[in-house]
Amino acid sequence: MTLAARAFTQLATWPDLTEAEPSCGVGRALGSAHGEIAHFHSDRDVDLCLTVRAIRRFEEHLTAAAIQLVPDSHWVTLRLNFAADVDLLMTLVSLALQAHQAWPDPSDSPRTRCNDHNGAVVARQNLGDG
Incomplete structure (x- = not known):
């Protein structure tokens, strides 16, 4: 079983997550009552909606080598x-669930496309720059 399949x-x-069709149409997804949470695109790549x-x-x-x-x-x-990356994913999914529940924001629209559709994923870039 791959790490992604195990995760x-x-x-x-988890009681707050249900399997869903990914809006991007690629792979498998998990969502909550508040929107999409995770897209499992391959045996190794997972997009996670943190907001x-x-x-x-x-x-x-969010500067771990595994995070882009x-x-x-x-x-x-x-x-x-x-295996440690799976542990990190579990922590971040918990954070994502909390973010969707505690900090609802109109700009955090669930219709935002996952990173699978972005051509250039930037590793460890500071979002506050620029």
């Missing part, structure tokens, strides 16, 4: 290479 199976048991507000709030902590940021995106991309 998906584990997350699908722009949550990304900015925790940006300095796209400026002004509501999503982060995780590359699952090691």
Whole structure:
């Protein structure tokens, strides 16, 4: 079983998450009552909707090598290479659920496209620059 499959199976048991059709049409997705949370695009790549507000709030902590940021995106991309990356994903999914529930913001529209459609994913870029 791949790391992504193991993570998906584990997350699908969380009471606040349900399997959903990814809006991008690629892979498998998990969502909550507040919108899409995660898109599993491959055996290693997962896009996670943290919201722009949550990304900015925790940006300095989102510098793990496994995390890639796209400026002004509501999503982060995780590359699952090691078991520790799955642990990081679990933590970030919890943060995403909290962000969607606690900090609803009209600019954090659930219709925002995941990073799978962005051509240039920028690793560890500070979103506050520029």
